[in-house]
Amino acid sequence: SQQGEEDPQALSIQEGENATMNCSYKTSINNLQWYRQNSGRGLVHLILIRSNEREKHSGRLRVTLDTSKKSSSLLITASRAADTASYFCATFPRGSYIPTFGRGTSLIVHP
Amino acid sequence: DAGVIQSPRHEVTEMGQEVTLRCKPISGHDYLFWYRQTMMRGLELLIYFNNNVPIDDSGMPEDRFSAKMPNASFSTLKIQPSEPRDSAVYFCASSFVRTGGSRETQYFGPGTRLLVL
Numbered sequence: 090s091q092q093g094e095e096d097p098q099a100l101s102i103q104e105g106e107n108a109t110m111n112c113s114y115k116t117s118i119n120n121l122q123w124y125r126q127n128s129g130r131g132l133v134h135l136i137l138i139r140s141n142e143r144e145k146h147s148g149r150l151r152v153t154l155d156t157s158k159k160s161s162s163l164l165i166t167a168s169r170a171a172d173t174a175s176y177f178c179a180t181f182p183r184g185s186y187i188p189t190f191g192r193g194t195s196l197i198v199h200p
Numbered sequence: 201d202a203g204v205i206q207s208p209r210h211e212v213t214e215m216g217q218e219v220t221l222r223c224k225p226i227s228g229h230d231y232l233f234w235y236r237q238t239m240m241r242g243l244e245l246l247i248y249f250n251n252n253v254p255i256d257d258s259g260m261p262e263d264r265f266s267a268k269m270p271n272a273s274f275s276t277l278k279i280q281p282s283e284p285r286d287s288a289v290y291f292c293a294s295s296f297v298r299t300g301g302s303r304e305t306q307y308f309g310p311g312t313r314l315l316v317l
Contacts, residue, residue, distance in 0.1 A: 122305065
């Protein structure tokens with residue numbers, strides 16, 4: 090079964106708007122990562138947040154982690170058409186280097 | 201660095217044929233992963249290697265699938281015989297330890313899109 094599940098499955102917004110996607114997981118984790126996949130390409134690592142961190146920023150990306158609720162969110166601010174892609178969360182159980190990926194959120198940003 | 205290299209990028213074959221997918225991980229990476237991605241099942245981990253040794257192949261769907269890593273710079277995933285339900289995108293990924301970095305970060309190849317007719 091999937092450890093991480095993203096929500097929503099699909100998101101359509103206008104350029105300039107913010108995009109928020111969520112990830113829920115079931116077991117205790119060491120860290121959680123977000124990846125982006127452009128159409129026809131492999132996944133690209135965006136950001137990692139450890140279990141003892143609550144929030145992390147990287148450029149226009151903001152990730153939060155709530156271990157009590159076993160959930161994370163990825164916020165993309167001031168979205169651009171180039172942000173159109175699928176976004177996946179990957180969870181790493183404690184002591185493991187092996188991730189479990191969710192099914193992803195498909196984001197479309199209209200110019 | 202060229203990143204993770206996979207070949208072929210596209211493969212169309214007929215049911216029953218043998219298919220071999222190839223991967224060259226990033227130099228210096230000591231973990232290598234094979235994934236399969238489909239619309240129905242999402243991204244599935246098939247098998248992973250550490251220092252060329254297979255560690256966990258519990259994700260390999262059946263005996264028709266096999267993977268090898270003869271050296272640190274090359275791995276293959278073989279399907280014999282192939283079936284239409286094997287149609288998917290197959291990804292190879294690698295990871296390593298870097299001072300100040302994270303072993304858990306995975307670097308993915310561009311994938312091989314397989315279609316079995």
